[in-house]
Amino acid sequence: MGRGRERWIKHYSSAQEILLVGEGDFSFSACLARAFGSARNMVATSLESQGSLRAKHRSCLSHLSGLKRRECLVLHDVDVYEIDLHPALQWRKFDVIIFNFPHAGHFPWLRERNPQLIQMHKNLLKAFFENARGMLREGGEVQVATRDDYPYNRCPWDAEEAGLVLMEKVWFKKWDYPGYQNKRGGDIKSNKTFRLRNCFTFKFALQQYEYDCTCDEMSVCSDDHYMIM
Numbered sequence: 001m002g003r004g005r006e007r008w009i010k011h012y013s014s015a016q017e018i019l020l021v022g023e024g025d026f027s028f029s030a031c032l033a034r035a036f037g038s039a040r041n042m043v044a045t046s047l048e049s050q051g052s053l054r055a056k057h058r059s060c061l062s063h064l065s066g067l068k069r070r071e072c073l074v075l076h077d078v079d080v081y082e083i084d085l086h087p088a089l090q091w092r093k094f095d096v097i098i099f100n101f102p103h104a105g106h107f108p109w110l111r112e113r114n115p116q117l118i119q120m121h122k123n124l125l126k127a128f129f130e131n132a133r134g135m136l137r138e139g140g141e142v143q144v145a146t147r148d149d150y151p152y153n154r155c156p157w158d159a160e161e162a163g164l165v166l167m168e169k170v171w172f173k174k175w176d177y178p179g180y181q182n183k184r185g186g187d188i189k190s191n192k193t194f195r196l197r198n199c200f201t202f203k204f205a206l207q208q209y210e211y212d213c214t215c216d217e218m219s220v221c222s223d224d225h226y227m228i229m
Contacts, residue, residue, distance in 0.1 A: 009035035010176050011143070011201065016095035019135065020044045021080060021128065024183030025057035028100055030066050031177045039072030043089070050076050057183060080124060084131040093137040099128055100145040101182060101199075121151065122158060129162035133206060142204045145172045149198050156202060164204040172199040 007014040014036035020029045023046045033039035044067060046053055053060050053076065067074055078086055080099075102124055125144075132142045142164060146152045156166045174180060174196055182196060 004037075007036050011170070011203070012096065014038065014041055016041060017093070017137070018042045019089070019092075019094040019097045021078070021083065021097065021099040021132075022047060022102060025053075025060040025181060026063040026067060026074070027059065027179055027181045027183075028098075028177060029072065030063035031179050033067055033070045033072055034179070037070070039067055039070035042067075043073045043075065043092070043094075045075045045078035045083070047079060048076060059181065080131070081127045082131075083128075084134055089135070092135065093140070094135055095137050095140045097132045097135060097140070097142045098145075099132075099143070102128065102144065102146065122154065125155060125158040126162060129159045129164055129204070133163055136206060140205070141167070143201050144204070145199060145201045147196075147198050148200050156204075159202070159204045160207075163207045165207045166202060167205050168203040170201045170203070172196070172201045 009032060012018060012032055012035075018032070018041055020032075020042065023029055023044050026044055026046070029039075029042060029044035033042060036042075048056065064074060073088065075086065075088055078089075080102075084090060102121070129142065136142065142159070144155055144159075146155055148169075159166065174182065
């Protein structure tokens with residue numbers, strides 16, 4: 001495809017068509033772009049408008065500049081609930097679709113374990129998985145980085161309801177992605193980072209075969225990986 005030598009960073013390759021959903025200050029997509037040298041294989045999206053993004057995340061300016069220089073397609077005002085209908089995305093297929101630390105929003109009156117907020121998280125992931133599955137190429141993966149404790153650990157079951165199967169679970173280590181800064185987002189302390197503990201990247205694929213296992217049936221295949229057996 002005229003892209004030169006294939007380059008990798010962790011699970012991601014310059015030969016893959018990659019869609020990033022719900023970017024904060026675009027530091028994760030900028031990290032991938034730097035590793036690849038070119039970002040022509042990437043589409044990076046944000047729920048925020050350009051103006052809102054700059055107000056919440058001043059750090060986005062340098063990341064957006066780097067992405068533009070490396071020819072990444074950057075899209076603003078992209079809602080997970082309607083991502084498959086976006087004019088720039090509705091006919092495209094991807095090898096990998098990434099959603100890092102999805103969150104339904106921060107509200108002064110709702111704590112993280114409040115049933116209302118938990119249901120909002122569930123609705124968000126349900127919509128994401130249902131839309132993402134139709135945007136995958138054959139053999140593609142949907143990858144979600146999140147904590148593996150309550151109330152975030154429903155992720156595999158939400159994916160299964162959307163017709164996706166958990167293939168692999170890998171420790172998410174921030175230092176594997178130089179320059180990445182995880183941001184709270186939302187309207188409350190949006191530019192603050194948050195503690196990453198017990199975090200994994202969950203890799204899902206289309207449910208094409210019958211599996212005789214549950215998500216609990218995993219074995220450690222290295223220090224970093226868990227795979228369905």
